[in-house]
Amino acid sequence: MIKDRHQARDILYNTFETPQTEIVSVRESFGRVLAEDIFTDRDFPDTRKSAVDGYAHIPGHSQYELKGETGAGRKGPSAINGKETVFVMTGASVPEGTLSVARVEDCTDNDGTVTIPEMAAGENVNNIGEECFKDTIVAEKGSVIKDNLYPVLFYLGRSEVKVFKRPKIGIFVTGDEILEVEDDYQKGLVFNTNRYILESFFTRFGFDFEYYGHVKDSREEVAGAFEEMSSKYDIIISSGGISMGKYDFVKDVFRNYGYEILFERTRIKPGSPLMLAKRSGCTFIGMPGYPAAFTTNLLFYVLPALRKAYGHKDNEFAVVDAVMTTDTRAKEGRFELNRAVVSVEEGRFYASDAGTQKTSHYNSFASVNGLILLDEETGSLSEGDMAKVLILDVK
């Protein structure tokens, strides 16, 4: 039941079906994922508009009679004859019949008689459909509604939008050694960290998740968690013991609740224990307990798979070429993901080894924003070498 990383990714990605869709108010759509292609429903612009503050006119004369003014969204004179002009502001519709707009700074207004320099027809006028015509595609299904896409939906005048439904994710952690930060600390114990790793990245990606709780390593508690969670969530994620099959009863529990185990380990370091199991309507992902191993599996496997389950068109983190500014060690013959601090300088990426790569260490993750992907053939790298680096952000 061990898989290499390619097999494991394929199985994970194929586990999730295309999510269902729903219509939401555009005001509630931030962070959601488009379940429709977005088209324009009219021409942009749909009237001829002035690109400058100035005098709308029909070229051919040098002096014009000022007939009034109009601003964007204001009613002004709607038509003029050949020797008349109207002062228009940027973005205002130009009166019918006018062909050009002369910049105010190039003209003189002498008590209602405006002197306008010679200019071509159409100058400083934005024509109907110039930006795009009706039925032009603006955004694709699978795009996350954030950054520039969110305001574009308003620009288009969309009050509602079709988005993918969000699978519900339930989380539990196992381990008798786990404390919460409000608890009294005792030597040798550890604070719950994996819950907050999920909270952090699930918040970033707009996932719908709940923390079920801390489950003790007993048959009763594990069975109870599965009984309750399997009907409540689409996806269950655990950290710690359960994923390692350390306790025989876990397999009994799976059998009792109808789960089929798809794999139990994958060939990566750190964090080879990763269990995937499935039954009708619910997928279980059992992750390792060490926060470093948990994070590696999350970034490399689980987040891309969950983003796909959420309908994200681009569901993987970017992998960039970076110059190593330190050495980094790995064994040839296996796939390793080394923690890195990645920066951009003068347009190039640089990666430094985070200082420790031991599975039991985690503090250095505070500044880790990338994982160096070291193939079976790659082995260790030296300062100055190029590396493939999965990056979480660009600072």
Place this chain on the structure above:
Amino acid sequence: MIKDRHQARDILYNTFETPQTEIVSVRESFGRVLAEDIFTDRDFPDTRKSAVDGYAHIPGHSQYELKGETGAGRKGPSAINGKETVFVMTGASVPEGTLSVARVEDCTDNDGTVTIPEMAAGENVNNIGEECFKDTIVAEKGSVIKDNLYPVLFYLGRSEVKVFKRPKIGIFVTGDEILEVEDDYQKGLVFNTNRYILESFFTRFGFDFEYYGHVKDSREEVAGAFEEMSSKYDIIISSGGISMGKYDFVKDVFRNYGYEILFERTRIKPGSPLMLAKRSGCTFIGMPGYPAAFTTNLLFYVLPALRKAYGHKDNEFAVVDAVMTTDTRAKEGRFELNRAVVSVEEGRFYASDAGTQKTSHYNSFASVNGLILLDEETGSLSEGDMAKVLILDVK
């Protein structure tokens, strides 16, 4: 009152003082900015722990008497003599006196007599302070609490954290042509977009902002907005007419409320109108009305300045070298920011011109995730040329 981009950035960055600080629960800290360096308050680990599931023992014999077992967070036998062994699970503290842990799969347990292969002292034991000792710096002041840093605070056992206070930002838009998406549309009008551009990016960066409203282009409304907002917000941001000094009364309003104008335009395209004004306790940023010009100013000037005002150590978007996959046009002799779609393939960045660079066009921003920075000396670029590109994200 026109500035080049370097002057404008300097003035903007210097406008905001270092924010004040406050203590918050770590559970409320997501997205906030550290106002303290974070140090370990103990050794990691603070007991000797087993790196594997197996038998803790003192090497030197081949057979040992099994004295019990211990798991992470469970009490087990605390000390043994030279011919005894204890079964320990990964992460559990090893009993006093034991030196090494033999993997369970390398040993045989014959009814309480365990055969253990020869091994070096210290093998499979994580020593005290091995990850790091007490008082090691883990994260720097000015870091945003997200991604991996948020869970590290829990790993460290921090229940509270010192963060920077968040300046309060008030937003208003001007323009008689502005509709909301729920309004009935009429030809020639435009939907409020700039409000949602701010909402989108301010949400991404965790800013504290409120929408004051839509202010009509009249002396009374503008004066009313300034009167109310100047005492309520640390920063006021507007879009549209007001920034262009198109209405004389705006300067009177500034004078009446004690604002000093620092600049009114900057030498960039699109979007040269950008006004910065300041009075004691309040900074006003007046931005252009076209969404494309608004976005360019936001990404290039305003967001980096606001992130600095929020205490962000790394406050600017990354600028990367990208290969142009299309031509992109610009005039030599001026600084232009062209909309681009940026992607990463095989570790390299590629940028394509978004198809239109006119200030009055905006729909293409739906897929724009970068701005090509075209210096005065650069002018147009051709397919295959290298470009400097400011990027919002990496897909």
